[in-house]
Amino acid sequence: MASDNPIYDKIKQAHASLTTAARSSKGKDVLMYLLFVLIAAVFWLLLSLDSEVTKDYEIPIEIVEVPDSVHLLGNVPPAINVAVRGKGAQLIRYEWGGMPKLVLKFKDYASPDERISISRIRLDARLRDYFGNGVVVNNIKPDTIGVAYTTNPGIKMPLHIVADIKPDLQYTLSGPVTASTDTVTVYSMDALPADMKYVVTEPVAMSGVKDTTQVSVAVKAIANAKIVPATVDVTIPVEPLISKRRQATIDVVGLPAHTSLITFPSKVTFSYLVPMSVYNKDFPLRAYVDYDDVNTVTNKIPVRIGAVPPVFSGVAVMPDSVEYIIERVD
Structure with a gap:
């Protein structure tokens, strides 16, 4: 059914x-x-x-119980590569899933000269505990671990961004390139150079950028020192440029006494590109002619452009020269 x-x-x-x-x-x-x-x-x-096999493992390591006053000045390797020999039954649990961390206590390896030093012999001993009796450690890379540390207080320093940014055509930087922090802390065993006033990032070079972009950038390392944070997020603000036109009355400069100069036309049209965010803002634009440029042969005088706002680009004026007449004024 x-x-x-x-x-x-x-x-x-x-x-x-x-x-x-x-x-x-x-x-x-x-x-x-x-x-x-x-x-x-x-x-x-x-x-x-039941048979004996040789296996290679990448074992993550971690230094634990580091006092708050201690700052490691180098990088502890995130993992070591170990070649071991043992029974398949002894190694089978490492074939599936992630490798457990090899945990190393700071106090067990810290020396009076402010250095963590783990020799091949001590690594062998820890790895025998890690794998258990009967497993032979054939090879370790790296076979020693050493890193300096300091208990000196950190020094705050300004962070400067080293950047070479080239937006795409019709795009522009809409503001300064900034980092997620403008200050870093430098830890060092020795005094920093007296002429060291700031810390810089690794160079950032980008071209053809069309939109606001954020990238992770390393802070440039200092010998025998640690910088916190070691990386920062750098924001590159980019926006499109928009074409705009406006008219302006022509000013006259350099006139001798009792002289007047009249241009035809009396106004010109500016064309330029402006960032989209300031399209509706009014910025001063000045067009003028200089009496010293008078040309009696062509009866035309070139139109000059005054100071241009830094947010404008590709500024042009039409017409770029005008006719004129000169009058005497009592």
């Missing part, structure tokens, strides 16, 4: 088909074959677990 659930019916039909197949002569042969394969796999697994 069919049920109201079509999925249940399909499962029931599949089960019936498998049962019928398994009870057939051919089905029994297949089941017998699979049984022998399973038995062979179990024997192979038991033999491999």
